[in-house]
Amino acid sequence: MANINLNDLSLSELKSLQKDVAKAIAEFSDRKKTEAMAALEAHAKELGFSLAELTGAKKTRKSSGPGGAKYRHPENPDVTWSGRGRKPGWFTAAIEAGKAPESMAV
Missing domain, CATH: 1.20.5 (Single alpha-helices involved in coiled-coils or other helix-helix interfaces)
Incomplete structure (x- = not known):
């Protein structure tokens, strides 16, 4: 050295x-x-x-991937939200208009 x-x-x-x-x-x-x-x-x-x-090591779990649709737009059923991340504007507007989240659930 x-x-x-x-x-x-x-x-x-x-x-x-x-x-x-x-x-x-x-x-x-x-x-x-x-x-x-x-x-x-x-x-x-x-x-x-x-x-x-x-x-006793467990195998690593694969990522869960994108979440499925949890909520559907009241007027346009093609627009959905998984319930993850930031709430979309249509969801917030519907809640403020008095709709219950359960009524928009898929």
Whole structure:
């Protein structure tokens, strides 16, 4: 390993060195985790199991995707709203006019 005299470096060189060291540490850690995971998976496979079975890890859930229509415009049935996000103007206007949200439910 090279001996570096830190007192001879400028502030920008020290900060650059600091970033390089942090990056090297993160890469080393990731590499070691990958190696450890591969070794554990191989050992579990030798025993006839998957690593997920042994650790009780759950499979990741797919995103739910766009929501279906929950409310329908009172006059134009082609216009709908999922009930998520900002309320559309027609929904707010209908509520202010005295309509109940349940009356517009799909």
